[in-house]
Amino acid sequence: MKNYSFVPDVMYDSVFEITPEALLSRGIRAVVLDIDNTLVTYGVAEPTDEVIAWIDTLKQAGLSVAIASNNHEPRVALFNKKLGVFTTWESKKPFARAVRAACAHFGVTERETAVIGDQIFTDVWCARNAGALAILVKPIPYPENLFFKCKRVLEKPFIRAYRRRHNLK
Numbered sequence: 001m002k003n004y005s006f007v008p009d010v011m012y013d014s015v016f017e018i019t020p021e022a023l024l025s026r027g028i029r030a031v032v033l034d035i036d037n038t039l040v041t042y043g044v045a046e047p048t049d050e051v052i053a054w055i056d057t058l059k060q061a062g063l064s065v066a067i068a069s070n071n072h073e074p075r076v077a078l079f080n081k082k083l084g085v086f087t088t089w090e091s092k093k094p095f096a097r098a099v100r101a102a103c104a105h106f107g108v109t110e111r112e113t114a115v116i117g118d119q120i121f122t123d124v125w126c127a128r129n130a131g132a133l134a135i136l137v138k139p140i141p142y143p144e145n146l147f148f149k150c151k152r153v154l155e156k157p158f159i160r161a162y163r164r165r166h167n168l169k
């Protein structure tokens, strides 16, 4: 049955806590990553060494890695220069198109794919629309504008629901 919940399947404080083993044990073969406030903040143009190393560990474990950003091409292209992974820009998350494109590119199913991002109404919803695993990470702290602050308030009930479901404080 299709899952329509905004409650993430898994939550982490940061992408760096996500291990290849944890993904593989859920039958995941590909990840579709958000950039902004998931891997780096808005102001950071290129991946940090830590991001590069983390993505390398995923690849070495046999996972396919894609980036799906709603940001524009120049931002995504520059960010991907050192990574060289499959990317989509202006991905229109929460629509599933970018995830479908990555799955087709890698030859995996959406169920074998995890969408990893920092926003419920963009990344988690996108995972739901695609039928992929929804992994939410805490946004890397940055000065948020009013629009984002409002979105974060609206996300709270779903994060609380996740914590209740998993008996977390």
Ligand SMILES: [Mg+2]
Residues within 6 Å of the ligand: 034, 035, 036, 037, 038, 117, 118, 119
């Ligand atoms: Mg983001």
